[in-house]
């Protein structure tokens with residue numbers, strides 16, 4: 001009897017120890033609190049009735065661009081906007097087609113919000129190229145930014161032909177893009193392209209920037225999607241995507257969410273005709289010849305972007 005009780009005690013001690021280990025060495029606990037701040041952190045607040053608090057650009061109102069370049073950007077990043085305005089954003093007529101650039105942002109964060117809003121208004125008075133909506137501009141709200149951008153396009157730009165969503169640190173070869181879009185083999189409807197991730201695994205490592213818990217997205221792979229750095233769409237797609245989006249619970253990874261909507265629509269993205277057109281983090285700096293085949297490419301800095309763009313502007317280069 002005594003032996004049995006002792007065994008029982010040992011058994012319970014082990015049980016308590018195991019429970020203790022499970023509770024306290026839980027891998028999730030060892031990661032930043034930020035990730036577990038609130039339930040549903042990996043969802044975003046969309047669809048919601050966000051409204052535009054700054055939206056006086058003439059683009060698509062008094063003009064009908066062939067191509068709109070939309071740049072999601074942080075409200076306080078005027079320096080990068082100015083570089084873009086001086087580089088690829090300055091190319092307005094390309095192969096006889098009208099190209100216009102607008103910047104999309106949410107509400108500023110910080111303790112000088114009033115001042116930031118005032119500065120933005122001044123900047124917009126000068127350039128007329130800012131679109132601002134009333135969601136909080138943060139990394140986890142990028143999907144909202146994209147959806148608000150689509151709302152704006154569906155509302156004002158249905159007569160335009162194509163939109164390129166492009167990140168502010170990305171180099172754009174406008175001429176090559178317009179050439180691709182004018183090509184008779186490029187679809188004019190149901191069209192999206194970019195650097196398409198066809199078989200992207202869902203990252204379950206909690207330390208990853210793109211961590212996604214399985215209770216939010218249970219499948220092991222995401223549907224195909226063009227990478228967020230730069231993707232093109234024909235302008236029938238924004239409305240179609242918005243129409244299916246209420247059926248798809250929004251996650252915070254904006255390009256993946258777009259892929260989920262495209263899958264629901266049964267309109268998969270298209271690979272670009274050449275793999276040299278959309279590049280992410282190239283291992284070596286690109287020479288003139290490689291640059292002449294690029295459409296969009298991530299850069300390390302706005303300085304590098306400026307220098308690449310100048311090289312592109314120097315003209316055509318023949319490659320062997």
Ligand SMILES: *[C@@H]1O[C@H](CO)[C@@H](O)[C@H](O)[C@H]1NC(C)=O
Nearest residue numbers: 045046047048049050051246
């Ligand atoms: C959005 O606005 C519509 C119509 O004004 C309203 O019916 C709906 O409840 C609103 N949704 C949210 C989430 O506020």
Ligand SMILES: *[C@@H]1O[C@H](CO)[C@@H](O)[C@H](O)[C@H]1NC(C)=O
Nearest residue numbers: 045134135136137138140141
């Ligand atoms: C996203 O925007 C909404 C609306 O402005 C805000 O309530 C929410 O806190 C924002 N989320 C993050 C992570 O900033």
Ligand SMILES: *[C@@H]1O[C@H](CO)[C@@H](O)[C@H](O)[C@H]1NC(C)=O
Nearest residue numbers: 187188189190236265266267
């Ligand atoms: C676009 O795709 C949808 C869904 O597959 C299809 O019903 C529609 O006919 C397509 N439209 C065009 C113009 O190709």
